[in-house]
Structure formats: C-alpha cells, structure tokens
Amino acid sequence: MNRIDTHQHVVPPRYAEWLKAKGIRPGGVDVPDWSESAALEFMDGHGIQTGILSLSTPGVHFGDDEEAxxxxxxxxxxxxxxxxxRPGRFGFFATLPMPDVDGAIEEAEYALDVLKxxxxxxxxxxxxxxxxxxxxVPLLEFLHERGTTVFVHPGELPAEPVPGIPGFTADFLLDTTRTAISLILSGAMTQYAGIRFILAHAGGFVPYIAYRILLTMAKEGLPPSLxxxxxxxxxxxxxxTPAALPSLLEVADPDHITYGSDFPFAPxxxxxxxxxxxxxxxxxxxxxxxxxxxxAETLFPRLEGQQ
Structure with missing residues (x-):
C-alpha cells in the first residue's frame, strides 16, 4: 500500500450542502457523500498510502468575490x-477564489506559506x-516564482450541454485539452516553466491529438516540438486503460505520470x-x-520515506 493519489477529491459537508442548495450537479452527477473515514477506507482498499485532496468543479466562485x-x-x-x-495519509491542493485574480494570489500565498x-x-x-x-498572467507569474505544483481539473465546458450526455463523459476531457493548448499557444509553458502542471485524466485528449497540437503550433509561428x-x-x-495508456506513454515524459483515482466522484x-x-x-x-x-515523491518531497 504505497500509492500517492494526486487526483482525490474532498467534499466538505458544508460545501456539499451549499452546492445541493444551488441545485448543482458537478459534471452531471450528484454531489457525492464524503468523509475522512470513508476516504481512508477507500484508500486502504486500493493500495493508496497518501491522497492529495482537491476541490472539484465548480469551485467556489458564483459571481461574488467576497463570498468566494x-x-x-x-x-x-x-x-x-x-x-x-494525518500528514502521511493526506495532503491538499489549495482552492482559490478564481477568477478573482487578486483574491487568488492572496489565498495562494496564505495557503502555501501558512497552511503548507x-x-x-x-x-x-x-x-x-x-x-x-x-x-x-499575474497568478501564473506568482505560481512560477514559487515553483508551485498546480493540479488542473476540468470545469464545466463553456458550451450548452448535450441532452443525455453527462459532462464527465467527454466535455471534461475537451476542457482539459483546451486549457493545455491555451497554455502552449500563449507561451505560458515557456514563460512560467517553474509551474509544474498536472493535467487530470491523462490530459484529456492531449496525447491522442499531440500531432494536431504540433500542427497548430507551426501555424501560429511556434516551433513544433513534443x-x-x-x-x-x-x-x-x-x-x-488499454485504450488510453498507449497514447499517454507515447507522449508523456515517463517521470511525469502520476497515479490518480478520482474518488469519490468515481465510486x-x-x-x-x-x-x-x-x-x-x-x-x-x-x-x-x-x-x-x-x-509524486518528486513533486511532494515531504512524502519521501513515509511508506
């Protein structure tokens, strides 16, 4: 039992109540029940030593900066x-009140420096x-200067949903793919190379369309390179899965692949x-x-030797 799970979600009870009161179904599914004890039971049953907790979509911003x-x-x-x-069993990726950039930088500084x-x-x-x-850009500059690990999780695709097709089925994957391409074409991957971006769900469609991304880079005047x-x-x-792993292993640096479960949204x-x-x-x-x-130990050195 030694896996480090970099894609494990937390659903605090008060937050769950807040989403349910708003009628929100993240990714087209009900807000799942979550507790620390249930997370530990899940982890013990699936070979996971440490879960790095994160809030999933929709985050915390619903139009009011102060509330967020x-x-x-x-x-x-x-x-x-x-x-x-439980420092050996849990870590966390801090939530930011995005798109409030000023508030996000303030909260990131507090979370990294005070809450560790x-x-x-x-x-x-x-x-x-x-x-x-x-x-x-100001947030990326801050995260770059701090050498921050940033977990990128899909949100709701900014498009009308297709009736009968939950957002997690394909929209989530496209959302991750779009933001990866956005980071590449904007030059952010070069300018803010101190950020270590983890893309959820094997990067969505990124590995499968890697060479389309290279063609797009060339069209935009960027040197096309994997x-x-x-x-x-x-x-x-x-x-x-046997369908997804071959593309991922062809494109990703072998040192840049981490285990993830997606619990509790994935039962x-x-x-x-x-x-x-x-x-x-x-x-x-x-x-x-x-x-x-x-x-993951490279990303989170504090976990080295805690097996």
Whole structure:
C-alpha cells in the first residue's frame, strides 16, 4: 500500500450542502457523500498510502468575490486540518477564489506559506477563459516564482450541454485539452516553466491529438516540438486503460505520470475496475513504481520515506 493519489477529491459537508442548495450537479452527477473515514477506507482498499485532496468543479466562485474568498479560506482550513492530523495519509491542493485574480494570489500565498499546502488546484476554465488567458498572467507569474505544483481539473465546458450526455463523459476531457493548448499557444509553458502542471485524466485528449497540437503550433509561428507536451504531468485517473495508456506513454515524459483515482466522484467499484486494467497492463516494473509513487515523491518531497 504505497500509492500517492494526486487526483482525490474532498467534499466538505458544508460545501456539499451549499452546492445541493444551488441545485448543482458537478459534471452531471450528484454531489457525492464524503468523509475522512470513508476516504481512508477507500484508500486502504486500493493500495493508496497518501491522497492529495482537491476541490472539484465548480469551485467556489458564483459571481461574488467576497463570498468566494470566504469559501476558499474555509475549505483550505478544513483540508489543512486533515493534513496536519494525518500528514502521511493526506495532503491538499489549495482552492482559490478564481477568477478573482487578486483574491487568488492572496489565498495562494496564505495557503502555501501558512497552511503548507502541497500545491494549488485550478479549473481548466473560468467563465470561458482558459489558463493561458492574459488576465491570469499575474497568478501564473506568482505560481512560477514559487515553483508551485498546480493540479488542473476540468470545469464545466463553456458550451450548452448535450441532452443525455453527462459532462464527465467527454466535455471534461475537451476542457482539459483546451486549457493545455491555451497554455502552449500563449507561451505560458515557456514563460512560467517553474509551474509544474498536472493535467487530470491523462490530459484529456492531449496525447491522442499531440500531432494536431504540433500542427497548430507551426501555424501560429511556434516551433513544433513534443518537448512542450513533456513539460506537463499527467495523472491516470479513470484513464489507466488499454485504450488510453498507449497514447499517454507515447507522449508523456515517463517521470511525469502520476497515479490518480478520482474518488469519490468515481465510486470505489469504478476505481477497482480501472485499477484492475492498470495492474494487468504490461508496464516495466520501474515505470509502474514511478507512476504509483516515485514521480509524486518528486513533486511532494515531504512524502519521501513515509511508506
């Protein structure tokens, strides 16, 4: 039991009540029940030593900056308490009140310096603006200077949903893909190379369309090279399958792939099924150990030796 799960969600009870009162179904699913004890039981049953907790979509901003700042602080304090009590079992990516950039920088500084967050979680888009947007430059500059690990989780695609097709099925993957391309074409991956971006769900469609991205780079006057894609980290949450792994392994730097579960939005039975496929997939044992733990230890040195 030594995996480090870089894609594990927290759903604080008060936050869950808030979303339910608003009638929000993240990604087209009900807000799941979550508790610290349930998370530990799940982790013990799936070979996970440490879960790095993060808030999923829709985040905390619903049009009111002050309200979003209060909720971000409450959630970060909640997560910090869990991490401080069980530092070997939990870490957390701090929530920011985006797209309030000033509030986001203030909260990121507090979370990293005072609460000792392991990194930051950002949604792929905010009000239809992706992470390479010029409005987000001050936050990227701050995170770059701090050498921050940033977990990028998909949000609601800024488009009308297709009736009968939940957002998690395909929209989430496109959202992640769009923000990765936005970061590349804006030059952010070069200018803010100190940020270590982890793309959820094996980067969405990024590995599969890698050469389309290169063609787009060439069209936009950028040197087309897979090296820029190898800067990204990729988690394998709900993506460690015979259909997805070949593309990911072809594109990603082997040192930049991490284990992910997507619990509790992915129920234990689904995680178990994906884990079964992953465990049967013919990987070099050293690469498997790196994905399960070693690559995440590089991102989170405090976890080294805590097996």
């Amino acid at each position: 700042r209060r909720w971000a602080r409450e959630i970060n304090l909640y997560c910090a308490d869990i991490k401080d009590r 967050a392991d990194g930051i979680v950002l949604l792929a888009n905010y009000e239809g603006r992706y992470l390479g947007d010029k409005d987000f 090296d820029v894609l190898k800067q990204f980290y990729f988690d394998i949450a709900l993506s460690a 234990p039975i689904a995680v178990g099924a994906i884990n079964g496929l992953y465990e049967q997939y013919p990987l070099d044992p050293e690469l498997r150990r790196a994905i399960d733990r070693g690559n």
